[in-house]
Amino acid sequence: MLMRTAPLAQVDRASSGLKVPLAWHLPPPVMSAVDSGLMGMTLDDIEGLLMRSRLYAHAAGDLASFTPYPGLMSSPLRRIGNKSVQELTGICAGSLQVWLKCDHETPIGNSIHARAVTHALLPKWPVSKIAVLGSPGLAACAARMGKSMGWSVEHHSARPLASDIRWGLAKAGVIQHVHHCTPGDVRIVMASQVSRDPATCWIDACESEDTALAYACAAIELKEQLHGAGVKVDSKNPLLVLVPNAEGVSAAALAMALKQIYGRAVRTVLVEEDANLSLLPSLMDWPRTSEHYRPHLPWVLARRAVAGVLTVEQAVLQEWVKLVSRRLGWTLSPMGVAALASLGMATAEYSGLPSAARSMWGDRVDAPCRNVVVWLTEAAGEGAVGQTPTAQTSGEDCESPVQDTD
Template structure:
């Protein structure tokens, strides 16, 4: 462990569960291989699949009807929160601050509605096409017909999850007619398990963490000849579903007349669990905005698996427990001890850096957001809210020569979940943050 700490000085603080900020040296190397297993054309093709399924989604999930079956969230300016953050920390933060409200996404109320729903739709389309039930030129409202539900019933969808991915996979799979098995780790919230069971999903619970749930889920699903496992540790389809968010964000920024270029940088703060959703979003953003966008990952101090994987270049070969870090956090969506191999290898070449945050800070931030903006999110979704402060306190601004540009820049914290949290549970979150702020 001394050798590790000598080579990577941040490890000592990480083992002591202290918040750290890491600037990614690999993203700036000129010799960095920027070839990826996916391209911008893959993102465009993924968006076409979303469009094909839009008529079905508008019928099956009425909450998507206002956007004609498109699953998307608002982009809201949070200037009152920014003022409160500046006052609380006695700092001035240049640029404007927005919240990408993925906690409001239809179907599952979290960012996982992007990747999870996309992968299940992609699998359903593949099965329907192979069996001559549909063509890509048909109106996909046909997926509502009883014969489709009967057909999909013979197939099983499996997933391992800390909670939010399970909600998205379980909801869309059950609606299509699939038999669904969700394998959930010990940190998954009870209300999420209860909600899934109400939808007819078979929920399997494990005493261990995410790695145990996903390993068990993968093995059991693969035993079924008609089983399909949504693998959060190694899925291109999940990654692509998330990446489409970049195209949608570009359209929202255009409507608000927000420029993104070298003189008007965009900085996006992405809460990070296994790395799939922030990795996919970051990949999409880089394809759309190039070097004008800076993507920063955020993890709990107790679960810094992606930061460890990128910093050491060992990716999924290391877990936080190897370093005596317990992977126990109130940010259940981020409670992941081992990162995704596929997503982390790509992210290492793209993201500007990462920081870790303590659980108590998450509660304070979500309470400040509720008080100042009337927006309620779950703890993990608050992780990006302190991003601009962390950026200014690090050497990142100087490293990237942003000293004069940030005054014209835009910060976006990506809110990842919260809409389906029961009111009484949300009240507990809020009161805990209120208590911590009083101290």
């Protein structure tokens, strides 16, 4: 295993002494036949889901206005000028073009999770309740959408969540259930309950290939937007994509879809908060008994599709929330700005494709990345990932409605 630290000993553009992100280059993947079979997600599967969802959307009425081409819950792609890149990151962009994929502007949900919620509920529309297993961020997004669309949201987990996550879900109005069993047992129990309640939409955000396909639709969307902007992506013009990763499936599915579209011409790098690791322990082959070990499907999707992982301090993310608000006028969550906070380090480590990362897929392309896509995953708000109680609204002011379920 190779961990490459930053070439700069300490960074902080505001002279606060915060450390730069750490770049982790992953070991070569070792996949079993079963694992390889799970990687059967193809572009035909993704486009088929989009086609079916558009048909459902026309019958859904209220949601029809939120289905612009090329996909459901589209978000804009914006180019950021070289001057702004230098002001925000301290790097001289030169011929580098930086694009911001603004998922914080998705209709209603303001989050990367809005696509997963929409694709899941359309076949069952109308619904009165959404039940989510595994992803607090998806549950919070569904709750924000539910305030406009009229459904309630439950979140089901196998074990108690961290206090700040419980606080966020409570603020978003999510009813929380802790089952004190394995995720597989929760999945069985919830599937049987939902089958008896046709008005409830069940979303498995841990191991569902359907949920992964919904997240992957964003890759098709990005492809169309880059083509419309005249950006050519091939072996001579590779693309670097930075995606924040807090919960696994969304970033892993997106990375796999981008690999299906662009092959060796894309280098997807995940960004995780160092105090809340998600896929990094599994991708680095840490023991499965580790407290950080995460579900199997995201690991399988990411194993051959991710070039590396960057980890960022929570304090750095909090500073970047303020910086983005001040310079760009956007109010994002801490994880929402994670990719932008890592832009300088990612460009230094991956735009030239270091040999340690290249060995992952046997990619021999040596051309530098002149286009970088930075994914801004969600706006600040109730239940946003990384959002913590403020001085005005402390955790004690909002008691979390958690229900223990034996």
